[in-house]
Amino acid sequence: MVLKKLSEIKKLLDNKPVKRLVLGAAHDLQSLGAVIKASNDNIISPVLIGDEKEIRKIASEKNYNLENVQIIHEPVIEKTSEMAVKMVSNNEADVLMKGNVGTSVLLSHVLNKEWGLRTGNLLSHIAVFEVETYHKLIAVTDVAMNISPNLKDKISIVNNSVSCLNMLGVDVPKIAVLGAVEMVNESMQATLDAALLSKMNQRDQIKNCIIDGPLAFDNAISLESAVHKGIRSEVAGDTDLLLMPDIEVGNVLYKSLVFFARAKVASVILGAAAPIVLTSRSDSEQARYDSILLAAATAK
Amino acid sequence: MTVYYWQQLQQNKCTMITSLDQLAEKVKNKKHKLKLAVTWAQDENTLGAVGKAVEENMVEAYLYGDSTLIEKISRKLGIDIDQFNIYHIDNETEAAKETVRLVKSGEADILMKGLIGTDKFLKSVLDKENGLMKPKAVLSYVCAIDVPDYHKLLFVTDTAVLPFPDLEQKVAMAEYAIAMAAKFGISKPKVALIGASEKMSKHFQNAIDYAIMCKMAERGQISSCIMDGPLDIFLACNKKSVEIKGVDTPVGGDADILLFPSLEACNPFYKGLMLFAKGELAGMLMGTKVPVVLMSRSESEKSKFFCIALSCLMADEKSHC
Numbered sequence: 340m341v342l343k344k345l346s347e348i349k350k351l352l353d354n355k356p357v358k359r360l361v362l363g364a365a366h367d368l369q370s371l372g373a374v375i376k377a378s379n380d381n382i383i384s385p386v387l388i389g390d391e392k393e394i395r396k397i398a399s400e401k402n403y404n405l406e407n408v409q410i411i412h413e414p415v416i417e418k419t420s421e422m423a424v425k426m427v428s429n430n431e432a433d434v435l436m437k438g439n440v441g442t443s444v445l446l447s448h449v450l451n452k453e454w455g456l457r458t459g460n461l462l463s464h465i466a467v468f469e470v471e472t473y474h475k476l477i478a479v480t481d482v483a484m485n486i487s488p489n490l491k492d493k494i495s496i497v498n499n500s501v502s503c504l505n506m507l508g509v510d511v512p513k514i515a516v517l518g519a520v521e522m523v524n525e526s527m528q529a530t531l532d533a534a535l536l537s538k539m540n541q542r543d544q545i546k547n548c549i550i551d552g553p554l555a556f557d558n559a560i561s562l563e564s565a566v567h568k569g570i571r572s573e574v575a576g577d578t579d580l581l582l583m584p585d586i587e588v589g590n591v592l593y594k595s596l597v598f599f600a601r602a603k604v605a606s607v608i609l610g611a612a613a614p615i616v617l618t619s620r621s622d623s624e625q626a627r628y629d630s631i632l633l634a635a636a637t638a639k
Numbered sequence: 640m641t642v643y644y645w646q647q648l649q650q651n652k653c654t655m656i657t658s659l660d661q662l663a664e665k666v667k668n669k670k671h672k673l674k675l676a677v678t679w680a681q682d683e684n685t686l687g688a689v690g691k692a693v694e695e696n697m698v699e700a701y702l703y704g705d706s707t708l709i710e711k712i713s714r715k716l717g718i719d720i721d722q723f724n725i726y727h728i729d730n731e732t733e734a735a736k737e738t739v740r741l742v743k744s745g746e747a748d749i750l751m752k753g754l755i756g757t758d759k760f761l762k763s764v765l766d767k768e769n770g771l772m773k774p775k776a777v778l779s780y781v782c783a784i785d786v787p788d789y790h791k792l793l794f795v796t797d798t799a800v801l802p803f804p805d806l807e808q809k810v811a812m813a814e815y816a817i818a819m820a821a822k823f824g825i826s827k828p829k830v831a832l833i834g835a836s837e838k839m840s841k842h843f844q845n846a847i848d849y850a851i852m853c854k855m856a857e858r859g860q861i862s863s864c865i866m867d868g869p870l871d872i873f874l875a876c877n878k879k880s881v882e883i884k885g886v887d888t889p890v891g892g893d894a895d896i897l898l899f900p901s902l903e904a905c906n907p908f909y910k911g912l913m914l915f916a917k918g919e920l921a922g923m924l925m926g927t928k929v930p931v932v933l934m935s936r937s938e939s940e941k942s943k944f945f946c947i948a949l950s951c952l953m954a955d956e957k958s959h960c
Binding site: 522569 | 851854860
């Protein structure tokens with residue numbers, strides 16, 4: 340099934356047990372709104388950890404119904420992240436979400452060697468976009484987590500992303516490794532890495548996907564542009580995943596899509612024992628809701 | 640339009656050269672005979688091969704060196720010296736300079752090394768002002784090898800010049816071999832980039848170079864070929880192995896060109912073919928403005944003759960195939 344809209348991800352949850360989401364530092368206006376809405380739509384069943392008074396205050400101001408919501412009272416905010424992570428590692432929750440707490444704080448607990456959510460895989464960020472001008476959902480990685488991934492990191496990022504896209508019904512994702520140009524250029528490391536990733540994919544050392552690169556952004560998403568340039572590629576024009584060379588170009592593309600192309604976006608952190616919803620302050624409530632949806636669909 | 644298609648048809652009619660004997664036949668008895676200049680020619684090996692090439696009506700020979708010795712050796716070999724143009728010159732460096740000048744000015748078409756040391760000979764070829772290199776070109780060596788047990792000619796590089804080619808040099812090697820194959824009428828040769836295994840590893844610089852080259856071929860940065868690598872010799876030259884291993888490769892055991900990662904890998908490979916597989920070869924330097932024949936003393940008489948034949952084929956700019 341080819342998905343065109345983020346809302347279509349909900350269909351993937353039909354006839355499956357409702358996933359349990361735990362939100363630490365839950366006294367967070369935007370996160371709480373998205374969680375309650377997702378709970379009302381039966382996407383997840385939430386557990387909120389934090390100062391119960393604060394949480395109830397926000398809920399009554401916003402008219403949120405907390406009737407079916409489990410709240411674990413913990414007034415010391417520093418402790419809530421640890422508790423949330425432990426719930427996931429104890430298999431009491433399927434999705435972890437960041438509330439009103441710094442990203443580094445949450446991640447330090449996620450990476451805790453004793454009870455964290457390490458799997459041996461690199462953590463990476465995936466953003467799934469609904470763009471009106473593209474014929475299906477398109478994912479972008481890594482725009483938020485890995486700053487300047489080397490070849491080994493890129494392989495892990497691809498593997499994380501492929502598992503995630505498989506869960507979204509994309510069995511053999513088409514992956515475009517982006518560069519500034521589609522030609523191999525010895526002075527552009529991104530183009531060299533792209534060539535190596537392509538070959539490793541051909542040799543089945545990176546499985547369950549079709550990788551081509553370097554591709555420039557236009558050849559990756561437009562078949563016409565690829566044909567015009569004489570590029571023969573199974574990926575060009577039908578890309579499911581854009582692998583960015585580094586966080587700077589990735590982050591700019593992410594924000595360009597949101598602000599210029601009015602794209603809708605859902606994003607999660609992959610590579611941990613459970614998907615982590617780690618939205619940023621600037622994300623809309625809709626983006627948080629869609630991210631919860633994405634996390635629920637990709638949780639084990 | 641019709642004329643264009645007719646020309647295409649004519650070109651397609653060109654027969655492919657599939658053996659070294661066929662190569663020799665092809666360059667014999669041409670109307671315009673090519674001129675071969677030999678540097679420091681008083682050498683049995685050299686004179687034997689040149690004599691045969693002259694007798695077979697392949698080239699006109701211009702021999703530079705000690706004229707007394709040249710005549711003496713020729714007589715000993717039973718070669719008619721009247722068919723040679725012999726020029727006496729006192730020392731080998733001067734002979735190299737003069738013969739290089741000759742081919743550079745177009746007075747001769749092909750240069751061939753005689754008794755002179757390879758390093759001295761190459762020094763003249765590589766000389767920046769008076770030498771024979773194309774601008775910024777890499778000097779490399781390609782052999783066309785005829786092995787009875789392989790179903791086609793094998794172009795192998797680099798058997799003689801580059802010890803540890805880097806990416807740029809490997810690309811040049813591939814392009815030279817592709818250009819040579821084109822002269823044999825193989826328009827889209829299958830190029831196998833040879834390694835110990837077909838797996839990619841970032842710890843092997845050669846595998847990394849190969850992956851980059853494959854992508855360059857895909858993107859048309861290396862043109863007119865089908866390229867894959869790393870591949871081991873089995874996957875490159877044996878269809879059965881490809882089936883057994885289940886490796887998806889466009890070369891598929893049907894390689895025309897084998898590109899080796901180093902001289903130390905390539906040189907023993909070709910010598911093994913000569914010694915154990917009854918191979919014969921035709922090889923020459925690549926990257927020069929005119930063909931340069933340079934061969935090892937241990938090559939068979941036949942191979943030496945084929946080297947001259949190959950240089951004739953490569954010198955003939957008009958031949959498409």
